[in-house]
Amino acid sequence: MATAAIWLSFAFILGLFMRQVGLPPLVGYLAAGFLLSFFGYESNEILEEISHAGVLLLLFSVGLKLRLSTLIRREILASSILHMLITIGLVYTILMIAFSLERQVALIIAIALSFSSTVVAAKVLEGKRELRAFHGRVAIGILIMQDLVAVAVLSIGNGVAPSPWAFVLFGLLFIRPILLRLLNITGHGELIVLYGLLLALVIGGASFEYFGLSSELGALLLGVMIASHKRAVELSDSLWSLKEVLLVGFFLQIGLLGHPDINMLQQAFIINFLVPLKALLFFFILLLFRLRARSSFLAGLSLATYSEFGLIVASMGVQQGWLTQEWLVLLAVSVALSFAVAAPLNRYAHEIYEWLEKFLLRFESRKRHPDDEPINIGNSHVMVMGMGRIGTGAYEYLSQKMERVIGLDSDPIKVELHRKEGRRVLYADAEDPGFWSNLNIEGVHTVLLAMPELSAKIIAARQLRKLGFRGAISTTIVFDDEMEQLKAAGADYIFNYYDGIGASFAQNALGHKS
Numbered sequence: 001m002a003t004a005a006i007w008l009s010f011a012f013i014l015g016l017f018m019r020q021v022g023l024p025p026l027v028g029y030l031a032a033g034f035l036l037s038f039f040g041y042e043s044n045e046i047l048e049e050i051s052h053a054g055v056l057l058l059l060f061s062v063g064l065k066l067r068l069s070t071l072i073r074r075e076i077l078a079s080s081i082l083h084m085l086i087t088i089g090l091v092y093t094i095l096m097i098a099f100s101l102e103r104q105v106a107l108i109i110a111i112a113l114s115f116s117s118t119v120v121a122a123k124v125l126e127g128k129r130e131l132r133a134f135h136g137r138v139a140i141g142i143l144i145m146q147d148l149v150a151v152a153v154l155s156i157g158n159g160v161a162p163s164p165w166a167f168v169l170f171g172l173l174f175i176r177p178i179l180l181r182l183l184n185i186t187g188h189g190e191l192i193v194l195y196g197l198l199l200a201l202v203i204g205g206a207s208f209e210y211f212g213l214s215s216e217l218g219a220l221l222l223g224v225m226i227a228s229h230k231r232a233v234e235l236s237d238s239l240w241s242l243k244e245v246l247l248v249g250f251f252l253q254i255g256l257l258g259h260p261d262i263n264m265l266q267q268a269f270i271i272n273f274l275v276p277l278k279a280l281l282f283f284f285i286l287l288l289f290r291l292r293a294r295s296s297f298l299a300g301l302s303l304a305t306y307s308e309f310g311l312i313v314a315s316m317g318v319q320q321g322w323l324t325q326e327w328l329v330l331l332a333v334s335v336a337l338s339f340a341v342a343a344p345l346n347r348y349a350h351e352i353y354e355w356l357e358k359f360l361l362r363f364e365s366r367k368r369h370p371d372d373e374p375i376n377i378g379n380s381h382v383m384v385m386g387m388g389r390i391g392t393g394a395y396e397y398l399s400q401k402m403e404r405v406i407g408l409d410s411d412p413i414k415v416e417l418h419r420k421e422g423r424r425v426l427y428a429d430a431e432d433p434g435f436w437s438n439l440n441i442e443g444v445h446t447v448l449l450a451m452p453e454l455s456a457k458i459i460a461a462r463q464l465r466k467l468g469f470r471g472a473i474s475t476t477i478v479f480d481d482e483m484e485q486l487k488a489a490g491a492d493y494i495f496n497y498y499d500g501i502g503a504s505f506a507q508n509a510l511g512h513k514s
Helices: 002-020 025-038 045-064 074-099 103-114 118-127 134-158 166-184 190-210 215-226 232-255 262-272 275-288 293-302 308-319 325-347 349-363 389-400 412-420 433-437 454-466 480-489 497-511
Strands: 382-385 405-409 425-427 446-449 472-477 493-496
Touching (some): 002 025, 025 232, 045 215, 074 103, 103 308, 118 134, 118 293, 134 293, 166 190, 166 215, 232 308, 232 325, 262 325, 293 325, 293 349, 405 412, 412 425, 433 454
């Protein structure tokens, strides 16, 4: 118990410190792990189980937001394979020349460094609510392909093949209606949380592991199987806090692998010089498949890390006697450093792209990927950006007032549901500068910004004013300190919707008074 108290204290203090200096708390959790390792603490079986559960819940949550059909795409399959082959070849050559390593050692390290972090990318994209944006779907698809390769490498390296009974798992497709039915009857309390844990850790994780397959892959696929259910978003939200807490264990565990010395830190910095090359390579490969410069840049930046799977592969190399323990610690430091660098870069990814846009557009193909084409809003007079509850309510009210209104949202599943209900809603990313540059707003007199992210609202307001839009820009806020930033960006009318809930509730009650 005392050890757990120390772990929690270090994680909280350093996580809070990193947040105060503008870095994600996960960088603090990694630092806490390294510091604890310096003081002689080591990981144990309990922390490993917590860490593993956090990763499974994260991947299950990612699966809940995906559709398998979006992954089986040329730009995903070919990009992931091509990038891995080039990266492995390049890193292998550098290691052989610079370090004069044995071929087997250089190959294992090159393979380990070719992966990008599923945990960090998924966490960053989920935090910005971009998992379903086009670049987010491409990035997650590539990561899933990499994870499948990692599973194959581990199976070959360990000499363990999947169980001949692994085909039994295809039976999950037949019991899917039962799983969906159970989700219907779990209610809204603790049972839905327990059911989510059952799906992610037991049916997805433990069953796949029992048959010699990756538990991570199992959790992800279970999420994909449930994704089409109407309560999938509620299930994901109910698991959110628990998942976040358990993931602290994952980052602590990485740090507890060992503390680096000065020489190891220098080597880790050198290894991290390859990270920008990974992002650059992703950028140009995705451009080959006619993605826009923006989508290629954002996807490449979200993949600009080393991976926790790389550590698993390296750990297998240590167990087989191919690598020394020092290499594993060096790779752990390199992975942690790549996390620390990538996190703030991804936080300001849209602003960085705006700064580089003119230069990056030179490399863009004239032909566009069908999912990356600019949209036509027709003769609409009002645009509602963000078709969640608030945006949908505004859309319905304006439609009843006979306004020509159109909704925009970056979630293709949400767009599809709105269209089935008869609303004019288009798939579009309001944070996309390319979207604004190809948009004709001549007939629009009002824009409502109902996206949940403050950064998205600020960017949208600025882009509208850059286009010379003189109409009204209305937006919502949750915290009062957001008001000045939105006013400076060009918003006219700003509403804190929590302020109006009480009045609306009272009005509704009086309206039904007999």
